[in-house]
Amino acid sequence: MGSDATSNPLDHPLVFGQRMQVLRTRRGMSRTVLAGLLDKSPSWVKQVENGALHTPGLPMILRIAEVLRVRNLAELTGDQSMPVDLFIGPGHAKLPAVRSAIDTFPTVAADREAPSAAHLRTRLESAWSARHSAPKHRDVIGGLLPSLIRDAQLAVRQADRAPERRAAQAVLSEVYSLSQFFIAYQPDTALLWRVAERGLVAAQESEDPHAIGVAAWLTAQAHRDSGPTHFDAADAVTLETLRYLEPLLPEAPDEVRAIAGALQFEAGYTAARRGDTGTAWSYWETARKMAKRLPADYYHPVTSFSRAIMGAHAVTIAVELHAGRESVRQVAKADAEAIPSRPRLARHRIEEARGYQLDGQPETALATLVKAYEAAPETIRYNGYARRIVLEETEAKSPERRRRAADLAVRIGVLAA
Incomplete structure (x- = not known):
């Protein structure tokens, strides 16, 4: 490697707080935003980063890893004996x-x-x-x-x-x-x-309007999953494609209306990631109206957009806004059994589990993840949110919860048998 190569700070033996600060800065996230997503104060984040507070326990480490989209726990902890992949299966x-x-x-x-x-x-x-x-x-x-x-x-x-x-x-x-x-x-x-x-x-x-819409939908997701610094890029792709599709919709076939509805929801999803409650729910409502223009039994094969999916989408919006009580309320309203796709049903079960955990119902969250596994094992195996909840529950105070969490952790490949 030449002398002008860029050094990676995480290659050096930094303490936890320093690693957290490096990863937060890379994500373009302020202390205030990180604190809000963790339900902590900005001063708490500052004290952890400067070493005034001890390294938090595993449940909080996992929450920090989720918010910062840390690929591997070792990036955050510096402990190479904890090479647990979270958002990469x-x-x-x-x-x-x-x-x-x-x-x-x-x-x-x-x-x-x-x-x-x-x-x-x-x-x-x-x-x-x-x-x-x-x-x-x-x-x-x-x-x-x-x-x-x-x-x-x-x-x-x-x-x-x-x-x-x-x-x-x-x-x-x-x-x-x-x-x-x-x-x-x-x-x-x-x-x-x-x-x-x-x-x-x-x-x-x-x-082809449908092909353009599908490609844009997936590209927007890729941008959003790359972190807050890419949210504007996600919105740019989503909104520009919606402007292109808008004049075509009055005479468009169902598949084009469906991809427009899926993009409208994506705009709401990104807004929820930002913490913009009003915009998130406004786009969800726009998408719901589009879904009502589709036949009752229609189900888009790529995006899953349909009347049946709007309840699941509402759960996702509430969860991304970190609204535990509202998440559980939306879970009760959603008709999970109406989702005909096994992987999409499993994804919805994971979102339900996130909602239950936000609402302080860890036992129900764990039971819901078992349902996700039963629907589609490969969905939960590759889902960082599910992996985080399962790992957190392996440290639960209840021996029975620890046992059930460890069993699921082994089945999804987070822990060795």
């Missing part, structure tokens, strides 16, 4: 094959003819259906993606007329969208962004 066995398909571009003069866009779309729809119905959904789509990616890339390269090329680009964009669901929360952030960017480019080339 385990690398799936099929990740190398998917990565290879993404990174290997076929030439136009391949030794085979590409499938038609219509054929590829049928396969894509089957893949989405399989994802929604499978408990181990990453295993299923990880097996389908490599050939689907290669065939969609080849279809674009062999298309020799503009209409065919646009149709192939639309399918390729949505194949990349499916790939993002597989890659998310796995240990290859660069691959995730590569796929997101390629999906956006292919969608723009397709000139």
